[in-house]
Structure formats: C-alpha cells, structure tokens
Amino acid sequence: MTEILSPPPVTRADHVISIRNLSKSFGQLEVLKDISLDVDAGEVVCVIGPSGSGKSTLLRCVNLLETPTSGQIFVGTDEVTDPDVEIDLVRRGIGMVFQSFNLFPHLTVLQNLTVTQRKVLKRSKSESVAVARRNLDRVGMSHKEDAYPAQLSGGQQQRVAIARALSKDPTLMLFDEPTSALDPELVGDVLAVMKSLAADGMTMLVVTHEMAFAREVADRVVFMDGGYIVEQGAPGDVIGQPKEERTRSFLHRVLNPLVIETDELDG
Numbered sequence: 001m002t003e004i005l006s007p008p009p010v011t012r013a014d015h016v017i018s019i020r021n022l023s024k025s026f027g028q029l030e031v032l033k034d035i036s037l038d039v040d041a042g043e044v045v046c047v048i049g050p051s052g053s054g055k056s057t058l059l060r061c062v063n064l065l066e067t068p069t070s071g072q073i074f075v076g077t078d079e080v081t082d083p084d085v086e087i088d089l090v091r092r093g094i095g096m097v098f099q100s101f102n103l104f105p106h107l108t109v110l111q112n113l114t115v116t117q118r119k120v121l122k123r124s125k126s127e128s129v130a131v132a133r134r135n136l137d138r139v140g141m142s143h144k145e146d147a148y149p150a151q152l153s154g155g156q157q158q159r160v161a162i163a164r165a166l167s168k169d170p171t172l173m174l175f176d177e178p179t180s181a182l183d184p185e186l187v188g189d190v191l192a193v194m195k196s197l198a199a200d201g202m203t204m205l206v207v208t209h210e211m212a213f214a215r216e217v218a219d220r221v222v223f224m225d226g227g228y229i230v231e232q233g234a235p236g237d238v239i240g241q242p243k244e245e246r247t248r249s250f251l252h253r254v255l256n257p258l259v260i261e262t263d264e265l266d267g
C-alpha cells in the first residue's frame, strides 16, 4: 500500500513574517537591498552582521518604524506595506525590545507594564495588573513591581522591558541588540529570559552579537553585510562552518575581539 503524504497547503499565514524583495534607501544610501526572509511560527531567527549592515533598519521595517522603499512585508495575514494597513493594529501583535530599555522613568515597574494595556488595549485595571504580574513573574522581576526604573540594574530594566512587550500578548517578538548596552555580568540573565521565551514557543527575530546564544537558541542564523543577506542557515552551519568569506571574516573579528583592524577604530 502506498502512503500518500500530501504537503500542507502553503499560505502567507503559515509565516509569521514574510519579507519579499525588500529595499530601503535613506536618500541616496541604499541600506537594504532585495531582502527576502520568512520567519515561521515558533521559530527563533538570529540576525548577525557588522555595524551599519542594515540589521536595525530591517527590524524597524517590520513594524513600519521605517517605511520600505520597495518590496512587501507581511506579518501574519496583514500586509504591512499596504498603504491602507492599520499599522497600530498590526503593532499590537508585535513586541519590540531595543538596546536602550526605554522604560518610562516616572512610572513604577508595574505601571510601566499596565499603561499601554490600559490606554491602547483598553483593558480593565484588574486585568492589566494580572497580565503585568504574570509577565513580571516570567522574567523573574515580580519582587520589583513597585520600584522605579532608576532603582534597577540595566539587566533588570531590560527584563522589565521584555515583560512590558509580552503584556500585549504579541504573536511575535523583535529584539534589537537587547544585551549590547549591559554590563557583561548582566547579559546572562537577559539571555536566559529570551531562551525561556524561545522554549515556550515564541516567534522571535533577534539582532544580536551573542554568538553563543545564537548557536544555542536560534533555529536559523542570518548573516547580513552591506544591506544584503549574505548567507543563512542552521547556526552550526552559518556560525560553525560559514560558506562565505564575508561571514568568515566577520565571525573571526567577533570571536577574536583583541585583533582590532585599523578601519574599525572609528566605527
């Protein structure tokens, strides 16, 4: 008897993010060049690459913090690049975490997590507090709910920022170098939180220089240089045995930081 395995139907909704031939210029400077990339539900994709290669711009195009010059971006079934898109609605489903934590300094930790839920999602006070506490627990920050951001370490602030992003119940989390502003001893706590989110099945697009994290947690690693995706694949391939010379030389520099090349000194 022949077993018939029919593939599941492919629709755009199968991808949480679908980027098609995306280009972005700032004036004469083309910083993203014909980028195509899909991220599936539950996938963790890490984007690596040198400073100025377009990583942040790529992330910012996904929630339209930058307007693409050409190409298409879908988040779920919503086309972000459709001029008629209700971007506020799309953004509600996307949690974004930046290098700088961007907490409101005059609000407590708990208030930082409830304010958007109340104002944007129109949740009741009791619901928003319950959601906030659940997410503070998730990032190990429950004990600081009454603290102000300035009373917390950078790593604690970033964990609160992650909890705040999670409080929108996003289907997708974007991280732009979430640990780059942290003292080295605080990086691990934030990466541990991200690792647990990944284990819970969160879809994540993460720009990072943490190669050990990318190797361990990413399903796929994308190497960008000069506005292009130069290569992508399993972390063991892209980081472990890169095909492209540009990837090899980038990794060599990241993994051997004492070898400083003179053209990097002003970067």
Ligand SMILES: Nc1ncnc2c1ncn2[C@@H]1O[C@H](COP(=O)(O)OP(=O)(O)O)[C@@H](O)[C@H]1O
Pocket: 026, 029, 031, 049, 050, 051, 052, 053, 054, 055, 056, 057, 058
């Ligand atoms: N708003 C902007 N206006 C002009 N140029 C920009 C702007 N944002 C980024 N760029 C330029 O685009 C290029 C890519 O930047 P970016 O996406 O921040 O790279 P990365 O995150 O990989 O360091 C850089 O040359 C940067 O100077």
Ligand SMILES: [Mg+2]
Pocket: 055, 056, 057, 176
């Ligand atoms: Mg950047």
